[in-house]
């Protein structure tokens with residue numbers, strides 16, 4: 001070893017570069033770069049963005065595999081515990097309501113599909129019911145049966161994906177593979193009927209687009225033959241996994257009163273012991289004639305929210321069974337003139353989507369376009385409860401709470 | 415003992431223009447049944463690819479020795495590696511993301527075509543599959559993701575929304591085609607495309623990577639907003655105009 005070479009380590013020539021005033025070193029990017037440099041707009045914001053000793057802000061998203069789309073969550077953490085949490089939404093705001101105001105009524109039905117993109121048929125159902133009230137159309141009975149049939153299929157695949165994603169966010173990869181097998185089977189079946197795999201665009205004002213076809217029915221029969229067994233198999237993967245059960249039990253507990261005050265609906269509300277289901281509370285379509293239970297749990301924690309959905313899948317299979325057996329003959333589309341404009345007026349219709357009460361409020365001014373169309377999406381209200389639910393839990397448990405609420409950002413941001 | 419007083423990687427020989435020593439692997443486990451074949455077993459006179467190409471003879475005479483040297487260009491090998499391990503970034507924006515996940519899971523299984531793991535970090539991924547509607551609010555974060563990805567990187571626009579705005583052509587908050595803010599290599603139209611469509615697009619991307627070999631430097635990497643060109647009329651263009659950067663031919667002309 002000679003002493004003439006450049007010295008390694010210690011004081012090399014570049015050791016002092018950070019102190020050199022000639023070199024400007026930018027301060028590292030922090031979360032403050034993501035916060036717009038404006039004064040806080042509300043007391044809540046001022047309180048949230050002022051940190052006490054030992055607290056820091058952690059940014060999650062908008063691109064993050066476990067935020068279910070493009071949700072951004074700013075978490076205020078102390079150590080690994082979430083002290084406070086601020087969801088930032090709007091990354092998927094596509095202006096659907098405004099587009100609907102410029103489209104005529106049946107064009108609206110294709111525009112509302114991508115809102116809550118895992119339950120496209122429910123997205124169409126609420127507007128279609130509101131428009132039928134405006135147009136004063138009576139839907140043929142067979143069309144009602146077909147609507148219930150496809151909507152329940154849609155609910156099943158949505159809940160299946162929920163099961164997979166909940167496990168995925170807690171760290172188990174396998175269930176999501178199985179739930180996608182199930183999901184692909186159902187969407188291929190619906191694609192045979194509607195021609196699309198996600199945005200079905202099947203409901204029309206006054207009925208549905210096509211009657212059932214043999215391919216759909218044979219795929220349905222295939223699937224029905226193993227549907228319940230498949231649900232059992234998929235839930236075994238989760239229910240009998242000790243890690244998952246231990247992590248979700250007693251996590252994110254909310255009681256019924258708070259849930260109602262936060263305007264939660266759907267399975268998230270029913271997991272707290274409030275048996276509110278639009279299909280029973282405000283019956284629509286042919287649900288009063290069908291026999292099914294509204295699954296309710298008392299605990300209100302993440303595990304209960306999961307179990308309620310599993311029970312709902314079973315109830316949906318029960319409904320499908322009845323619908324197939326009692327399906328009447330007849331037309332699937334009401335007799336309507338080609339060109340029809342509604343009376344001026346307003347209509348509200350609500351249905352039970354996989355995430356809760358999904359409503360549509362349509363206002364007509366007598367032209368062929370809605371004057372105003374407002375979509376009420378349950379994901380938005382359910383997402384509000386993320387902050388109270390994930391106070392004082394670990395960061396990774398906050399992710400599990402978020403997954404258990406099942407928000408779909410397309411519906412939140414519209 | 416090596417002389418440490420020299421810098422770590424100063425090559426000892428050769429002015430930069432001359433050829434490096436060929437690596438000759440003697441072939442002692444196989445010989446032709448015809449002893450006159452392959453130059454009769456003489457040591458090769460052509461040892462470098464450019465000599466072979468300058469020779470102009472690509473037939474038997476172009477061969478040399480007894481399979482002693484395998485000429486290969488490093489970019490051929492690199493492309494082989496790149497094509498066979500495309501790591502997409504796990505970034506779903508909207509409905510199309512569900513179909514992207516469906517393409518990655520059991521039924522459609524993209525792994526079979528060597529588009530293997532969906533990575534959650536842009537630092538580890540090669541392909542950005544923009545699956546879903548890109549809104550103006552999301553455009554900044556997405557562009558940042560794209561810039562965080564190391565070269566070589568590719569972009570696949572999945573769905574009508576990202577290709578051209580699609581059903582949100584009339585919307586006030588949607589970027590009308592992501593090629594307004596970043597270069598795109600493959601467009602997969604459809605609302606949503608089937609998973610098979612996405613896989614087909616990714617296979618097209620694999621062909622594209624090979625076809626674009628050796629022209630890396632010409633490829634655009636940053637945002638490329640549409641520009642006004644000479645003779646563009648008010649209503650938006652002129653038929654027969656060729657854009658400056660074309661994803662198919664790769665690189666500026």
Ligand code: SF4
Pocket residue numbers: 114198199508509510545546547572573574575576580581604605606607
């Ligand atoms: S192209 Fe269609 S399916 Fe894809 S994100 Fe846009 S609206 Fe959704």
